[in-house]
Amino acid sequence: MESIIQLYEQGELHQHYQRLTSPEISGDEFQRCFLRENPFSIYFLAQLIEEATGESTAATDVYELLTKKQQKRVINPRAYSKETFFDLFRLIRSATDIKLQRYGHPAGLYFLARDVGAHPEQLYLFVRKKQWLQYLVCERANKLYWQPKRIELNLSDIDAVCNFLKESYLQDKERFFNTYGSKAGCVFLAQKLKISPRRLSSLLSKEVLTAIMGISDYEFERRFNPHPMRLTLKQVRVVLEFLRSANAADAEAFKEKQTQRNGLSSTTLG
Numbered sequence: 040m041e042s043i044i045q046l047y048e049q050g051e052l053h054q055h056y057q058r059l060t061s062p063e064i065s066g067d068e069f070q071r072c073f074l075r076e077n078p079f080s081i082y083f084l085a086q087l088i089e090e091a092t093g094e095s096t097a098a099t100d101v102y103e104l105l106t107k108k109q110q111k112r113v114i115n116p117r118a119y120s121k122e123t124f125f126d127l128f129r130l131i132r133s134a135t136d137i138k139l140q141r142y143g144h145p146a147g148l149y150f151l152a153r154d155v156g157a158h159p160e161q162l163y164l165f166v167r168k169k170q171w172l173q174y175l176v177c178e179r180a181n182k183l184y185w186q187p188k189r190i191e192l193n194l195s196d197i198d199a200v201c202n203f204l205k206e207s208y209l210q211d212k213e214r215f216f217n218t219y220g221s222k223a224g225c226v227f228l229a230q231k232l233k234i235s236p237r238r239l240s241s242l243l244s245k246e247v248l249t250a251i252m253g254i255s256d257y258e259f260e261r262r263f264n265p266h267p268m269r270l271t272l273k274q275v276r277v278v279l280e281f282l283r284s285a286n287a288a289d290a291e292a293f294k295e296k297q298t299q300r301n302g303l304s305s306t307t308l309g
Contacts, residue, residue, distance in 0.1 A: 077174050079165070081105075081113040082124045097121060119161055126155050127165055131175050139176065139183055142166070146250035147187035149197055159190040159197075188247055191238040197251070200242060203232060205252045216262040224265030236268035243267075 077083075081098050089096040098116035105113070116124075131142065131151070142151045151166065152159040166172070166187055172180035190197065208215045219228055225243055229236040242248065245259045 078112070078114050078171055079124065079128075079174050081116055082121050082128075085116075085121050086125070098124075114164060119164055123155075123157050123161050124165065126157065127151075127162055128175060130155055131166075134176075136179065139179065143183050143185040143187060144250060145186055145188045145244060145246040146248075148190050149194075149247070149251055151187070152190075152194055158193050163187075163189050188244055189241055190247070191241040192234070196234060196238075197242060200228070200232060200234065200239065201248065201251045204228070204248065205254065208252075208254065212258075216258065220259075220263040220265065222264060222266040224263075225268045228265075229268070235271050237271060240265075240267040240269070 081102055085096045085098040085101045088094075088101065098121045102110060102113070102116055131139070134142070141147060144150075148159045148163055148166070152162055155162060165175075166185075167189070169180065169183070169185040172183065172185060176183075192200070204215070204219060207219065218224065221227075225236050225240055228234075228243075229239050232239075243265050245263050248263075249255065249259055
């Protein structure tokens with residue numbers, strides 16, 4: 040962040056400045072808070088103010104005090120609470136290398152959200168860029184494979200989808216691939232489970248699904264190819280109804296043409 044210390048000296052938080060820079064706050068902690076390129080510094084700053092003043096301080100309150108230029112350097116905390124960030128920070132900072140490898144997997148966001156106890160979407164903002172990982176795990180970030188995919192479903196919906204698909208796969212593998220592995224698989228699954236196809240598409244990656252379901256089958260690579268959908272379930276129903284109507288009209292027109300070709304009219308057949 041660009042000279043947030045000057046912000047204190049110039050104005051709104053001047054009364055807390057001396058407390059923030061007191062010996063009780065270590066130099067390392069203070070430096071971590073004000074690193075220019077640290078996108079999470081807004082959360083560290085809010086926490087420092089809260090500890091120094093004994094008053095509850097939301098990251099959004101501090102964010103509003105920043106200039107537009109300073110705001111661009113940090114994560115906008117409006118949708119992501121300080122509590123969620125520090126739950127993630129404490130968990131991932133203390134995680135073993137094996138755990139971090141699991142979190143860096145394409146399905147890692149699910150495992151991370153389950154361990155933190157948060158919605159995957161809330162955590163994705165914090166972990167989507169590998170270059171940000173250094174502010175969470177320091178130098179260990181350099182040796183990590185880090186490719187977690189975005190998942191727009193909550194944990195209960197993810198579990199419901201994966202349990203249903205795993206059961207379907209174990210019952211009849213051929214039918215599973217022909218139905219849910221087809222290009223229309225997302226629509227079939229969305230209609231079956233009453234889940235938005237748009238959000239469901241974010242989960243239907245071969246790597247993500249097989250990791251969560253605990254299935255190792257080379258046929259997924261070849262036969263599981265549902266087409267991503269960016270429609271809601273209601274929109275899908277409208278489209279399907281339109282296509283059914285259009286198909287029925289085309290079928291009637293085709294029948295009429297065949298009748299005329301044979302020298303008969305529909306009224307004659309009547």
